[in-house]
Amino acid sequence: MSLKYAVLAALLEGEASGYELSKVFDVSLANFWPATPQQLYRELERLSQDGLVQARVVRQERRPNKRMFTLTEAGRRDLGAFAAEPPRRPTAIRDELLIKIQAMDGADPAVAADMLEERTSWARGKLGRYERVRERLLAGRDEEEYLRDAERVGPYLTLMAGIAFERENxxxxxxxxxxxxxxAALKGA
Known part of the structure; x- marks a missing residue:
C-alpha cells in the first residue's frame, strides 16, 4: 500500500492543510502508517494532479498563504474501492530494536537495557497521546455510546489498535x- 490511501483516509475528516494533515498523521495515523511532512506534501501534489484531491488557496495576512485540501468524488471512489479490497499480505514487524536484541548476546547487556528503557519511554509517551485523542473523540461519552452513535468509527477502531500495540510494546x-x-544479578552472584 502506498501513502496515497493513508492521505485520502485522513481527508475523510474534512478539509485540511498539509500542516494540519501532518498533525493528523502524528496523532491518529502514526500508530499504523507514519509519514514525514515532506512525504505528505509530495503525496498531496500527486493526488491533486491525479484529481483525487482538490486544493484551494487561503490567503493569510501575516503568514504565507496556505493550501487547503479536500477529497474529490474521484478520491472518495478510489478510497472506497481500496477499502473494499482484502489486504495483500498480513502485517509484518520491521523493528531495528528487535534485531539489536536478537544480536545482543556477547555485548554489554546494559546497552540493550538502555535501548529498552528508551523504547519504554516512547511507548508511554505514545500511550499518553493516544489516550488524549481517545478522550477527545469520546467527548464525555462512554465507549459503547460512541461506537453506537458516532458518524465514523474507523478512526476510533484504529486508535484502539494503536493503544493495544503500545500497551503490548x-x-x-x-x-x-x-x-x-x-x-545480570545471576552473573554478579
Missing amino acids: LRWCERALRILRQR
Missing part, C-alpha cells in the same frame, strides 16, 4: 528488562 519491554536484570 510496553509489556514486552518491561518483561525484557526484568529478564536482563535477573540475568
